[in-house]
Amino acid sequence: MRGDSLHSRLLTWLLLPMLLVGTVVLWRAWLDARQTADRAFDRLLDAATLAIAEQAQWQEDRLWLDLPPAALEMLATQHDERVFYRLVDARGDHVTGNADLPGIDLSGRRASDMGYANISWNGMPMRLGVRRSRLEDWRLREPYEIRVAHTLEGRDALSQELFRQSLAYLLAVAVLSVAALIVAIRLALEPLTKLRRQIRSRDPRTLAPLELALPRELAELRDTVNELLARMRRVKANQERFIGDASHQLRTPLAGLSARAELALRQTDPQAWRTALSAMHATSQGASRLAMQLLSLTRLDNPEYQPQLTPTGLVQVAREAVMTHWQRCQRSGVDLGLDAPEGEVTVLALDWQLGEALANLIDNACRYGARHVTIVVTDTPPTLSVVDDGPGIPSERRLLALRPFHRGQQSGEGSGLGLAIVDGIARTHGARLTLADGGTAPSPGLSVSMEFQATVTPDDPPVTTRHSLS
């Protein structure tokens, strides 16, 4: 955690450029200090050569110099520099001074110019100043060259002094900036800490939205969390209502059973007992079916439930459903039919779930007064539908009909779970559930279709085999 915090990231990426800039500025300051010191001390070389040049003259038929001591004094500061000088005539011959003090190439400069150079002479680093000049006599215009040099103690001391000042200034700036940076990062990351504290201090059972003033970036995060919380609130409300409804639904047959048994126990006629028992048997069967449906609905609603889908033939499933339910429908006067294509239609599915869905749909149709019920299988797209000619569901109530315990009519003995179960099964299969009119006048009827995704491609070997077989 410590290694990778926003805090340290920000600090690192802000400090690294600062360090880089600081280094460059320091380097620049050092160069500037050197330059300033050189400029200041080169003035001394300049003045010394001028003072010497003033004393150069023509005497005894030669270039002559009455060396002014002050010119040499000028070159030494309180740092006691070593001082050297030399006078050279036009032919480069030595006139006086330190005989082997070197010169510098002044070609290309104007005659009275000064030239400066850093040299190392006799193992000592020093600064050399060379002045070219000529005698200002009436006739004689003898050129000559004055060289002066001194060691670098004064220059070094001055440049170090200047550099120390820049360094102190820069250090102060750096300390201030780093302090400001740390405070700024703290302040900028403060809302994050606030958010974390609020989340941590929440009651784990509450799903109330986070109420917290935050900067824009974090406000988006807060809103996302709040949306998630809202969804969880809705899911929880649904679950609570489902549990309430389920308890209610189960309580009614149980209360009926209890009342019937109590009534029967007051009787002494075994015939009455028998009647009561068979009634109780029917009621308990209904209750048991309700419990089964609740169980399968719960299972289908479980988001963790990811069944392994296998290639399944829709026509086969439909045919089996017709065979299972035909007799019961026949008894209650309902005509159950099948409308399927020639070949098999294969999708990835669980055959028992599809069977369950068909059972629920057929049962619903029978309960709500349909006379004709047809199971329709189509090929493209792969669809499994149940179409009836019952009263149907008005289109504005179709979505509500998918919710558990919602019945299209208040009468009747359905549990209200059928369409919810079908919806769950469709979701498990990734199929699209459509409720539409049955399309046969006078009653509107109802068509419930599950449209599967064509996940099985034609070149899939098992499917090809099936096609070729059928």
Next chain:
Amino acid sequence: MTLSRYASSSWRRLGAVLLLGLAGVVSSAMAQQDETPQQPLPPHEQAHFAAKTDEGVPLIIHAALDIPYAMPLLEDFHQRHPQYDITYRNFSTLDVHQRFLDAPAEADVVISSAMPWQYLLVNAGHAQSIETPTTRRWPSDAKWRHELFAFTFEPIVMVVSRALEERVGPINSHADLLSLLVEQSDALQGRVVTYSPVSAGAGYTYAIEESRLSPRYWDLVAALGRADTQLVDTTSSMLDGLADGRFDIGYNVLGSYARESVAASPSLRMVIPDDYALVIRRLAFVPRQAPHPSAARRFIDYLLGSHGQRVIAEANELGALHPELDGPGTANALRRAQPEGLRPTPLSPGLLATLDDLKRRALLSRWQREFHDQIAGKPVHGR
């Protein structure tokens, strides 16, 4: 002082030197046997102190400081540091300079009163830096880069005969001397003596310093020339002539050497001029190639430390520079007595100008012109 302190030959020789009144220059064969120099040593006196411990560390000092003046220092140093085997050689100022150039790795310490020459060597980087607590405390105007150290304070003085002063009044300054020379030039003909700037290095050094101090110096030179001033090469010949009564005024005498001689002859008075007095300071440095640098370091430390400086002060001749010492024989006492006029030659690159060949020729020709023109001019005036 015990005999055992000296090598017997040196002791005998030294005794002889002292008896001769410092006049003779003795270079014994024994002394030259000790080393095998490439070139024979120039004429010199030598003193030797054998180490008192088994493993003696040699310490070789080349100096232009007469042995009687150096002796108290060497004795005291040897007593405090008996482990050193000290060889002290006294040359003339020019010889000590030339000897160093010939054999830069021979001496551990080089001492000379010829300040420009010493400065020239150290400026060229021939000395090593000595940084010890003592040298760091040493006044900054008496050292240069921790390489060159001044350790004495010797005014340049006039010596006048009391008989002359009784006739013409006291002579206490250069101005007094100038007016006396102008007024009494006939009476003083040949009675004044000074250094020859042409043939004596010290004379040249004083002349260039004085000419820098005041343009009136040239009036003085002209007046000296008119009085037919005698020009000599050594302080001792001036002092001898003064003691003999051949001269009435000795101008520009090294005070440290004059003091003893004046004390010995009641007819003479030493005058530290109160308008200005040059002060020379003997300079010591340790050559870069000194064979025994740690011994040299110890000696410099001693020379500038309170022990060495107290010995200098008590001998009352060379003048102790140590800022904490006071009383007779110290620079502080002299400065108090002469608050205005003392002009110690500064340790600065200006000294290099003194040694410039053209400068020397220019100064000497001016000096000779001023000095001799008046003699040549006299007949013109007389005509």
